Each structure stands twice: as structure tokens, then as C-alpha cells.
Amino acid sequence: MNRKPHIAIDAMGGDEGVRVMMAGVAEARRRHDGLRFTLFGDEARIKAALDNHPNLRAASEIVHTDGVVDASEKPAAAIRRAKSTSMGLAIEAVKKGDAGAAVSAGNTGALMAMAKLALRTMAGIDRPALAALLPTLGDNDVVMLDLGANTECDARNLVQFAVMGAAYARAAMELERPRVRLLNIGTEDLKGTDEIRDAAAILRASPQLAMQFDGFTEGDKLARGEADVIVSDGFSGNIALKTAEGTARFVTDLLRKAFTSSIRSKIGFLISKPAMHLLKHHLDPNQHNGAVFLGLNGVVVKSHGSANAAGVANAVHVAARLLEADITQRITSDLARIDALGKMELAS
Structure with missing residues (x-):
């Protein structure tokens, strides 16, 4: 399959609109000056946004479409309109080989359904999984999957998720043998x-396998940096992710409240401002934006709907790194190692 550094962008997805999407893609283009893009959406609005980003305009083509997948639209309805929407056409570009990856900040359920239907799962993979990088106290982030694509999983699914997560960690963090835990x-x-x-x-x-399996981990150890990949079913993984995000917001809000409670507290805040800035940067979801649907015959990255330009740039960066590392081939090779030794003798 074509792995050229060409990325299809759903310019109409996301809460912040075309302007922020284009600002983010332009920032990513500055990071990866060899990338090219196809931008799907309202041509007039895209061209207006590109006026501020000549570097992106020179590396992009625009495909006009009137259709946009609404944030609340049911996946089944979105699929029926796939060939007339910016999201559907971005995925179609990957299917045709016109782009190596697609990035969208739109409706997650619709994106997942469209991608699975159009690209199909890889040989040897039963179900695709949603994976993302999360911050830790260690030297590297941690890859966590599944984050909601599959609420119920058997052992075979979990093993496949581990293989896909390890391949992602090797590509994104350049780790030779990622530490994997369930x-x-x-x-x-x-x-x-x-x-x-x-x-x-x-x-x-x-x-x-090109991983180091270290057994089990519990929810309170997700951010300790003791693992490079954490594997779960989508039900548990989504709850763990939302709990971690809520805890991060709770901590930052609590600190903000504490530092504004008195004159002495405000003075303390001024003294500790550099440390607080570092904490805010580390917990900012935009710094880790870009969830990936692993296990498909193509790369599809989901940007958070509320992501700012830096967050969108990070999502595009994730797509570029996975293309450069040929993530699909890495996963295929690892699955072949298991099958060759007959290690997956599980009931279907």
C-alpha cells in the first residue's frame, strides 16, 4: 500500500473550525517540510484560512465538498453520506492510495465506522483498536489501547492489541523492545x-516478539512510567482514560484555587510559576493529541474536537511518524512471528 508522505485532512471537523485546523496543519508542515496535503471541505473557507499560511498553501490541494459530518450524527447516517462529506472523502483518499493517512477532528463514532468499512482490518487482526499517547513521570509517554473501540474483548484481541501497541511504541518513541503490560x-x-x-x-x-511483556498493571500505575504500552479492553480503557483526564483537571483547578485564596498564596504562586508552567504544559491534552485507529489497512488519526492549533499539529505529526515508520508492515511482521510458532491457539 502507498506510504508516501501525503496526508488527507478533514478540514471541517473539530469544534474550533477551519481556521484552527489550517493553523495546526501549517504548524505540522513546518515540522515536516516534506509533507503534502489534500484538504477536504468548503473551498472558500479553506482558501481564506490559507491566506495566513503560504507554506501550507504551496504544499496542498483542495477538494471542495459541501457535506459535513455533524458532531451528533449517528455513524450509520454518516456512512450513507460518506462520499459527499469531508470526513468520508478524506478516508476514501487513503483507500485509493492518493494519501497515506487521514486526520480528522470530527465525530469519533462516525470516523471509526467509516474507516473500518472503507479500509477494512488488516490480515491477522480481528478488530481495530483506538490507541493514544498519554503523559507519564518516566522518560517516555505511554501508549494505551483500546480506548473505546471494543467494549468486549477476548484473549486473542488483547494479544493483537499488545502487538499493535508495541509496534506503535517502536515507531513513535523509537524503542527497540517496548515494555508491555495488561x-x-x-x-x-x-x-x-x-x-x-x-x-x-x-x-x-x-x-x-519485539516487546518485553512485564505482566499486569493497575489503574493507579498508568502514569508512573513503568510501562511503554498498556493494553485493555475498550470499556476499561475508556473509563481509565476519562478518569485520568478528570484527575488532571481536578489537580490543576485545585492548585489554581489554592494559589488565589490569599495574598500569601499569590506570592507563593509567583515563586513557583516556572514549575506551574511546566505542570500545565505536561498535563495539557493538546501536547498528546492524536489517537490512532490501529489494525486498519491505512493510517487514520483522530484529533480531539476541542484541540487548538498546537493540538492539531500534534495529531498530524502522529500520522506522519506512523507513515514514516510503515506501522502496518511492522504489525504484520509481528503477527507473523506469533502465527509461525503456533502461539495463538485460541477459540475464535
Whole structure:
């Protein structure tokens, strides 16, 4: 499949509009000066936004479309209109090989449904998974998946998620053997469901994979930096992600309230301002924006709907890195290693 550095952009997705989407893509273009783009959406609005970004205008073509997937639109309805919407046409460009990846900040459910229908899952993958990079106290971020694409998973799915997550970590963080753990209710071997324990047994018996399987981890260890990849079913993963995001907001709001509660507190804030700036930067979701649908025959990246220009740029950066690393081929090779040694003898 074509892996050229050409990215299809759904210019109409996101809460902040075309202006912010184009500002973000332009910032990403400055980071990756070899990238080219096809911009799908309202041509007049896109051209107006590009007036401020000549570097992006010179590296882009525009495909006009009147259709836009609404934030509240049902996936089934969005699929029926796929060939007339900016989101659907961006994914179609990947299917045709006109682009190597698609980036959208639009409706997550519609994007997932369209991508799965148009691109299909890779050979050897039963279900695609939604993966994202999350901040940690360690030297690297952590790849976490699945974050909501599959609410129920068997052991085979979890093993495939581990393979895909490890390939993503090698591509995004340049790790030779990422440390992989399964999210569980305890770290002891006997803890957890049959599916989790069976998946752990398969991963332990697969030393030929380009990963280091370190067993289980609990929810309070997600940000400790003790793992490079954390694997779960989509139900647990989504709850863990939303809990972590809510905790981050709680901490920043609590600190803001504490530092404005008195004159002494305000003086303390001025003294600790550099540290507070670092904390705010580390917890800013825009710094880790860009979730990936792994396991498809093509790269599709979901930018958060409320992302600012820096966040959109990070989502495009994720797409570019995965194209450069040929993520699909990495996953295919790792799955072949398991199958070759007969390590996936599980009931379908």
C-alpha cells in the first residue's frame, strides 16, 4: 500500500473550525517540510484560512465538498453520506492510495465506522483498536489501547492489541523492545478475568516478539512510567482514560484555587510559576493529541474536537511518524512471528 508522505485532512471537523485546523496543519508542515496535503471541505473557507499560511498553501490541494459530518450524527447516517462529506472523502483518499493517512477532528463514532468499512482490518487482526499517547513521570509517554473501540474483548484481541501497541511504541518513541503490560485489578498472576490471564500466558510464551511483556498493571500505575504500552479492553480503557483526564483537571483547578485564596498564596504562586508552567504544559491534552485507529489497512488519526492549533499539529505529526515508520508492515511482521510458532491457539 502507498506510504508516501501525503496526508488527507478533514478540514471541517473539530469544534474550533477551519481556521484552527489550517493553523495546526501549517504548524505540522513546518515540522515536516516534506509533507503534502489534500484538504477536504468548503473551498472558500479553506482558501481564506490559507491566506495566513503560504507554506501550507504551496504544499496542498483542495477538494471542495459541501457535506459535513455533524458532531451528533449517528455513524450509520454518516456512512450513507460518506462520499459527499469531508470526513468520508478524506478516508476514501487513503483507500485509493492518493494519501497515506487521514486526520480528522470530527465525530469519533462516525470516523471509526467509516474507516473500518472503507479500509477494512488488516490480515491477522480481528478488530481495530483506538490507541493514544498519554503523559507519564518516566522518560517516555505511554501508549494505551483500546480506548473505546471494543467494549468486549477476548484473549486473542488483547494479544493483537499488545502487538499493535508495541509496534506503535517502536515507531513513535523509537524503542527497540517496548515494555508491555495488561491493565488488571491486581498484579498477581491469578487476578483478573480468564481473557486477561489467557492473553498474558500467550504473551509470556512469545519471546520472539519485539516487546518485553512485564505482566499486569493497575489503574493507579498508568502514569508512573513503568510501562511503554498498556493494553485493555475498550470499556476499561475508556473509563481509565476519562478518569485520568478528570484527575488532571481536578489537580490543576485545585492548585489554581489554592494559589488565589490569599495574598500569601499569590506570592507563593509567583515563586513557583516556572514549575506551574511546566505542570500545565505536561498535563495539557493538546501536547498528546492524536489517537490512532490501529489494525486498519491505512493510517487514520483522530484529533480531539476541542484541540487548538498546537493540538492539531500534534495529531498530524502522529500520522506522519506512523507513515514514516510503515506501522502496518511492522504489525504484520509481528503477527507473523506469533502465527509461525503456533502461539495463538485460541477459540475464535
